[in-house]
Amino acid sequence: MLFTLLVALALTALAADINGKWTGQMSRGDRTVETTFVFKVDGEKLTGTVTDGRGGSQNIEDGKVSGDTVTFSVTTQRGKRTFTGKVSGAEIKFKREGGQNASEFTAKRAN
Numbered sequence: 001m002l003f004t005l006l007v008a009l010a011l012t013a014l015a016a017d018i019n020g021k022w023t024g025q026m027s028r029g030d031r032t033v034e035t036t037f038v039f040k041v042d043g044e045k046l047t048g049t050v051t052d053g054r055g056g057s058q059n060i061e062d063g064k065v066s067g068d069t070v071t072f073s074v075t076t077q078r079g080k081r082t083f084t085g086k087v088s089g090a091e092i093k094f095k096r097e098g099g100q101n102a103s104e105f106t107a108k109r110a111n
Contacts, residue, residue: 015044015065016087017036024107026052026096037107041065050074 022037033053039060040047047062056076063072070085070092081098090109096102 008071015041016068017041018046018065018087018092021110022092023110024092024094024105024106026105027101027103028052029101035105035107036110046072047068070094082106 004082018039019041020039022039024035024037025032026035027033031086034051036051040053044064044066046060046065048060048063049057049061051057057061058074060072064070068087069086071083073080073082075081078099078108083085083094083096085092085094085107093104094107096105
């Protein structure tokens with residue numbers, strides 16, 4: 001029983017494997033923009049880029065993956081945007097804060 005408990009704790013401590021390319025439809029005011037995320041995970045440290053449908057690319061800052069939770073920010077011309085997500089298989093359900101409106105969207109692993 002102790003062994004089972006230790007294995008369960010070890011598995012929950014592992015960061016989700018989100019390395020690679022993800023895409024999602026993010027609301028921006030009255031329109032929706034295709035957004036691409038390229039994630040690189042090293043332990044709990046998350047780096048990479050976020051590219052919107054207009055070709056603008058921002059580097060991920062303060063990125064972290066802990067278990068199934070992903071957090072990072074990007075700095076745009078209009079200020080800092082913070083992303084918090086929950087990983088579930090090939091999807092990440094994100095909440096984006098900063099700017100005029102908070103929004104929620106789902107990113108899916110790209111092939």
